Amino acid sequence: MSNRVEPIRSVKGTRDLLPPDTSLWQSVEAEAHRVFAAYHYGEVRTPVLEETALFARGVGADTDIVMKEMYTFRDRDEESLTLRPEATASVVRAYIEHSLFNLGGVQKLYYVGPMFRRERPQKGRYRQFYQIGAEVLGSQNPLIDVELIEMLVLFLERVGIREYQLLLNSVGCPTCRAAYLEVLRQALQAVKAGMCEDCQRRADTNPLRVLDCKVVADQPVIEKLPKIIDHLDPECRQHFERVTSGLKARGLAYQITPRLVRGLDYYTRTTFEITSGALGAQNAVVGGGRYDGLAEMLGGPPTPGIGFSIGQDRLILAVQAAAVLQPGNPLAAYVVWMGEAALAPAARLARELRAVALSVEIDYDPMKIKKAMGVASKLRARFAIIIGEGELASGKYQVKDMGSGEQTDMEPASIGSYLAGKL
Numbered sequence: 001m002s003n004r005v006e007p008i009r010s011v012k013g014t015r016d017l018l019p020p021d022t023s024l025w026q027s028v029e030a031e032a033h034r035v036f037a038a039y040h041y042g043e044v045r046t047p048v049l050e051e052t053a054l055f056a057r058g059v060g061a062d063t064d065i066v067m068k069e070m071y072t073f074r075d076r077d078e079e080s081l082t083l084r085p086e087a088t089a090s091v092v093r094a095y096i097e098h099s100l101f102n103l104g105g106v107q108k109l110y111y112v113g114p115m116f117r118r119e120r121p122q123k124g125r126y127r128q129f130y131q132i133g134a135e136v137l138g139s140q141n142p143l144i145d146v147e148l149i150e151m152l153v154l155f156l157e158r159v160g161i162r163e164y165q166l167l168l169n170s171v172g173c174p175t176c177r178a179a180y181l182e183v184l185r186q187a188l189q190a191v192k193a194g195m196c197e198d199c200q201r202r203a204d205t206n207p208l209r210v211l212d213c214k215v216v217a218d219q220p221v222i223e224k225l226p227k228i229i230d231h232l233d234p235e236c237r238q239h240f241e242r243v244t245s246g247l248k249a250r251g252l253a254y255q256i257t258p259r260l261v262r263g264l265d266y267y268t269r270t271t272f273e274i275t276s277g278a279l280g281a282q283n284a285v286v287g288g289g290r291y292d293g294l295a296e297m298l299g300g301p302p303t304p305g306i307g308f309s310i311g312q313d314r315l316i317l318a319v320q321a322a323a324v325l326q327p328g329n330p331l332a333a334y335v336v337w338m339g340e341a342a343l344a345p346a347a348r349l350a351r352e353l354r355a356v357a358l359s360v361e362i363d364y365d366p367m368k369i370k371k372a373m374g375v376a377s378k379l380r381a382r383f384a385i386i387i388g389e390g391e392l393a394s395g396k397y398q399v400k401d402m403g404s405g406e407q408t409d410m411e412p413a414s415i416g417s418y419l420a421g422k423l
């Protein structure tokens, strides 16, 4: 009797990404590397583990992320560490730690990697998820906001996303926001009794968060609340107007969304999201905005910044729905050998083809030709290369196009360039 133990499963809210899906993930990442490099961004890789204080200070101690969603633990030396819930705070920490401000000019950085938030898992929402993000440090110029959005849109279109909306807002600076919050708080006093319990509490503790409320009955009330873009000071208003006129000048469509205040505390001025109709409830694919005070909050010199993060898991769902990029079928050839004497030449050929970056498969167990050809079609190989006694004697191998059935005899040395030309 076998004594099988219970299999261990992946942790709730995390998942394994497997082939062929991973080839789609790779294509999307390759496009990000290409597009971001064209805009002169350099890649940064920061640790997944950070001191908890980084997010408490950067993202904000009062936010849902910090209060409810972080994976925080005490290390063996009692230090409080956190698996990063986002990467903007980490990028700004690295910018300060390595004095990148001394390099002069604007720093343009991007990253790809896993983030961790303990949210309720559902389609498009995971506890370990992936982001592709970009950050620009050292410029307040509204044309930087415009260029960043232009790059984002180019990237989305390159990976086949056509149906999306750019939602845009400004949350002002700490000075005009404080004045707006007073106006909002007062307006809420008059209406909060008819709102949900959470909103009644938020009306006093954090009135901005009322604007994020999803309770249906509260929506008509929220729609009538004062809007932050009507309370911007002259500098913030002018900045916003320059962003919108810049977007128009470049033909980038947007929709001003006064309720878009975003769930992280570091934002100033421009905020934006990109949503996609293809995604259902979790429809925000990208979130971003300015954070002109963040570097100072983290102990660095005053440095304006702006960036975005694309939710890669959701992006992949949208890419699959758009069906432009397909998971690749990278297998160029399956090498079939008949008889012990053919094994070594077959293995040599596989090695030569792989060395010129052709994807090749070979089985080392002997097989009848019929079975081997069955394997070649199951693997969806573009070509089968057959080496038996006859081929060894003539010095020419059979190269079979699995699609057309066409068969050609070729010297081993010519097969690599022949396949490369056909793929």
Ligand code: HAM
Residues within 6 Å of the ligand: 085, 086, 087, 088, 117, 119, 124, 125, 126, 127, 129, 130, 131, 133, 134, 135, 284, 285, 286, 287, 288, 289, 290, 291, 306, 307, 308, 309, 310, 311, 312, 313, 314
């Ligand atoms: P965020 O809005 O919190 O912003 O996240 C950006 C995107 O990450 C979301 O729009 C969504 O696509 C994805 N995302 C967030 N949580 C999850 C989850 N649990 N499962 C799957 N996807 C998720 C930020 O993180 C900021 N760092 C953006 C930024 C960069 N602002 C300035 N620079």
